[in-house]
Structures are given as C-alpha cells and as structure tokens.
Amino acid sequence: MKYKLAPTSIYKRSYKSFVKKHPELVDKINEKLELLQNNPQAPSLKTHTLSGKLNGLQSFSITYEYRIVFMQAGETIYLLNLGSHDDVY
Numbered sequence: 001m002k003y004k005l006a007p008t009s010i011y012k013r014s015y016k017s018f019v020k021k022h023p024e025l026v027d028k029i030n031e032k033l034e035l036l037q038n039n040p041q042a043p044s045l046k047t048h049t050l051s052g053k054l055n056g057l058q059s060f061s062i063t064y065e066y067r068i069v070f071m072q073a074g075e076t077i078y079l080l081n082l083g084s085h086d087d088v089y
Helices: 009-021 023-038
Strands: 004-007 058-061 066-073 076-084
Touching: 004 009, 004 023, 009 023, 009 076, 023 058, 023 066, 023 076
Parallel strands: 004 076
Antiparallel strands: 058 066, 066 076
C-alpha cells in the first residue's frame, strides 16, 4: 500500500526555508519521503514516536541532524515540520 502524503502549511513554509539553506538535501528529502510513502517503518528512516508536547506524533531522519515530524491517520501521512533536531522538537 502506498500512503498519501499531505504537507501542512507549516511544513510547506519550513520546507521552503530549509531548501534555501540546504539545496544539497532536496534529493535526500525526496528519497526519504518516497520511502515513507511506501513503508513508514522502514529501518533506514529511523521512525520513532515522540513524547512530551509532541506526544502522539512521529519523526524520521533525513540525516543525522535533520528530521521531519509527521502524523499518520489511516492511509494519510500529514507532514508537520522539517528542520534540525532542536528546531522541530
């Protein structure tokens, strides 16, 4: 099953700002999003559930430093935020 990705307005803003600073990561982001669509629990994504103020949300790694926060509801994955570990948590 292929999940539907639904970027939120906050994600779209953070993505736009992020790729201006890190254009070299665009291909990596697209590769990880493709993997997320096919298997949100793929080991290379390092998907994990968040706690605290982001309880119930999940996150996966783009690189060691950068993450995407998302929420899965049925067959839809809502992309919520993108940035460094400190920025998104």
